[in-house]
Amino acid sequence: MTTQASRPDIPETSTERPCPQSLSDLFISFTLLALQGFGGVMAVVQRELVERKRWLTREEFVEDWAVAQIMPGPNVVNLSLIIGGRYFGWRGALAAFAGMLTVPLVLILVIAVLYAPYAHEPHVVRILRAMGAVASGLIIATGIRLLGALHKNAVGLPLSLLLGGLCFVAVAVLHLPLVYPLFGLGIIACALAYRKLKP
Amino acid sequence: MNTALHLHFTMADWLQLTLHYLSLSLISLGGAIATAPDMHRYLVGEQHWLTDDQFTSSIAIAQAAPGPNILFVALMGWNIGLNAGTTATGLMAALLTIASMLLPSTIATYMATSWAHRNQHLRAVRAFKQGMAPVVVGLVLATGWILASTPDQPARDWPLWLITAITVVLVLKTRIHILWLLGAGALLGWFGLV
Numbered sequence: 001m002t003t004q005a006s007r008p009d010i011p012e013t014s015t016e017r018p019c020p021q022s023l024s025d026l027f028i029s030f031t032l033l034a035l036q037g038f039g040g041v042m043a044v045v046q047r048e049l050v051e052r053k054r055w056l057t058r059e060e061f062v063e064d065w066a067v068a069q070i071m072p073g074p075n076v077v078n079l080s081l082i083i084g085g086r087y088f089g090w091r092g093a094l095a096a097f098a099g100m101l102t103v104p105l106v107l108i109l110v111i112a113v114l115y116a117p118y119a120h121e122p123h124v125v126r127i128l129r130a131m132g133a134v135a136s137g138l139i140i141a142t143g144i145r146l147l148g149a150l151h152k153n154a155v156g157l158p159l160s161l162l163l164g165g166l167c168f169v170a171v172a173v174l175h176l177p178l179v180y181p182l183f184g185l186g187i188i189a190c191a192l193a194y195r196k197l198k199p
Numbered sequence: 200m201n202t203a204l205h206l207h208f209t210m211a212d213w214l215q216l217t218l219h220y221l222s223l224s225l226i227s228l229g230g231a232i233a234t235a236p237d238m239h240r241y242l243v244g245e246q247h248w249l250t251d252d253q254f255t256s257s258i259a260i261a262q263a264a265p266g267p268n269i270l271f272v273a274l275m276g277w278n279i280g281l282n283a284g285t286t287a288t289g290l291m292a293a294l295l296t297i298a299s300m301l302l303p304s305t306i307a308t309y310m311a312t313s314w315a316h317r318n319q320h321l322r323a324v325r326a327f328k329q330g331m332a333p334v335v336v337g338l339v340l341a342t343g344w345i346l347a348s349t350p351d352q353p354a355r356d357w358p359l360w361l362i363t364a365i366t367v368v369l370v371l372k373t374r375i376h377i378l379w380l381l382g383a384g385a386l387l388g389w390f391g392l393v
Binding site: 034035036037038040041042043044047051059062063065066067068069070071072073074076077078081082085086089090093097100101103104105107108109111112115123126127128129130131132133134135136137138139140141142143144145146147149150153154155159160161163164165166167168170171172178181182185186189190191192193194196197199 | 224225226227257259260261262263264265266267268269270273274277290293297301303304305307308309311312313315316322323325326327328329330331332333334335336337338339340341342343344345346347349350359360362363364365366367370371374377378380381383384385387388389391393
């Protein structure tokens with residue numbers, strides 16, 4: 001396949017696409033993704049796999065993220081299963097899954113032991129708050145990026161923005177439990193898409 | 200923080216702990232953190248296996264540390280294990296809880312998504328992915344919004360909001376690596392500028 005060297009911006013429809021080379025490539029890539037994910041891994045996955053490595057297009061990422069979100073289990077773990085499984089079947093899913101969890105699990109146990117005495121140290125509290133502010137900026141930026149993927153959506157851009165906007169209001173403003181917008185709006189949106197897609 | 204409990208765990212207790220996580224796994228729709236209230240009810244309220252402090256700090260550490268936030272489950276297991284015995288018990292309990300939390304959902308997700316991948320040209324599968332996309336993008340933005348507005352006192356917290364806004368612009372307008380941004384945030388925090 002092609003190399004993973006970064007290329008200038010090219011249309012996302014190019015035929016030769018970079019992809020993971022092996023199971024260990026998957027394991028290492030997902031370990032590195034997980035280790036960069038302070039306050040959530042999703043923003044890093046979008047940045048690294050879509051914009052740098054180009055294993056996925058923006059549109060594919062949104063679709064995969066939708067599936068990862070709707071299935072039980074943590075979103076980023078589900079995403080690793082989906083992406084790993086696509087290239088190498090169950091072994092790929094396992095490699096990406098293990099990459100996402102093994103090293104971070106060891107690390108977090110070490111941190112738990114070391115961190116406990118300093119939990120209330122003002123410096124530590126301030127650092128965590130500032131990194132939290134960065135992490136939320138990363139997620140908002142990811143959301144704005146993903147809006148671009150809606151141009152090609154079967155439902156059409158105006159309806160897409162309406163559905164996305166309603167979901168935002170339901171969760172961010174009205175603080176409804178996630179399942180209501182996810183399934184309520186989801187069913188409407190899927191029905192609309194079903195009608196638009198020709199059999 | 201260190202008012203640890205001293206528990207005597209029987210095999211039946213370990214089994215109950217495992218079953219609790221196995222059953223939560225399949226209903227953990229919409230993110231792991233959504234199941235945290237139920238864990239609190241069971242582990243802290245009902246069984247008294249964890250203190251309130253241990254529960255809260257498990258979540259806080261997992262969110263601050265690199266890696267998926269679901270690892271807070273392993274930290275809760277670790278604390279329960281410590282309360283019930285030694286470091287070895289803690290390690291065993293950490294592995295037991297995270298494995299129980301992830302095994303059912305992982306199998307279900309893998310089977311469902313590989314079915315969908317084999318049938319990706321079915322109209323229903325395409326409609327599902329296309330239809331869910333706008334809803335999910337709205338959800339990503341909402342997640343970021345909620346996290347950004349957790350600090351909620353304008354007079355004190357405006358520098359944090361400014362950091363969030365600057366981060367958004369830098370990510371969208373430049374190709375700067377995420378770790379630089381996180382590092383810059385950490386420095387600002389260390390020097391007390393936010």
